[in-house]
Amino acid sequence: MATDRSAATRRDFLARSGCLAGSAAALSVMRIAPAGATPQALQDAIRQIVGEAAVQPGKVRLDVPALVENGNAVPLTVSVDSPMSAADHVKAVHVLNEKNPQPHVVSVTLGPRAGRAAFSTRIKLADSQQVVALAEMSDGSIWSGSADVIVTLAACVEDLVR
Amino acid sequence: MARALIKVPANARRGDVIEIKTLISHPMETGYRVGANGAMIPRDIITIFTCAYNGEEVFRAQLSPAIAANPFLSFFTVARDSGTLEFRWTGDNGFSATETATITVA
Secondary structure, eight states, X not given: OHHHHHHHHXXXXXXXHHHHXXXXXXXXXXXXXXXXXXXXXXXXXXXXXXXXXXEEEOSEEEXXXXXXXXXXXXXXXXXXXXXXXXXXXXXXXXXXXXSSSSSEEEEEEOOGGGSSOEEEEEEOOSSSEEEEEEEEETTSOEEEEEEEEEEEEOOSSSOSOO | OOOEEEEOOSEEOTTOEEEEEEEEOOOOBOSOOBOTTSSBOOOBOEEEEEEEETTEEEEEEEEOTTBXXXXXXXXXXXXXXXXXXXXXXXXXXXXXXXXXEEEEEO
């Protein structure tokens, strides 16, 4: 009787802890899934820009070389799929990264006068990392795209004399 | 004065989407590097770039230290009327540069 009860409690305990572990795993997956495994600073920066709005993946394309020799000047083109009409256009595009000293790269303000929602620039990357672009649409929705870049010579943090 | 290069098509048809390319010489010092004496080199970057088409702003970019030295920007706009495009860069330490280009729209 006594052994039965102890076995039952142990089974109970195992079942419960298994349940807990399972739900914890599910929670962590749910938290990580929407934006990929990006560090906290990037997430904070995204929240700071979009507030509580939901970020949907798609519509935004980043053209950046997958393998970069020199992180001091990485060509980057961001284009957003939009008709750029008065009723439906891109209001702003924000580019962020996860491993530079600052998550912000560039923010661009566009409007129906732009004609095409695209721009190019050259950026610095301090490490192999993910570059994320967010597009704010005129209807208030937020779309995001990302690209992974491997950098062999890092920028920003190297010293002048070495 | 900082040297700037602007590429704008001289002629365009009304309603065309034209590409504008700009490049300006600037060190874009990040503020995260250590100089020869072991001290941090202070930040010195261009923070805002704007393009106005006949006085109406058509493009604005807020730059951060993560923009490469000698910032290059290319973007698009719709050619509406003949006139001037004014490009303005402003940044740290009172940096300011202005360039203009003219376009003829047929």
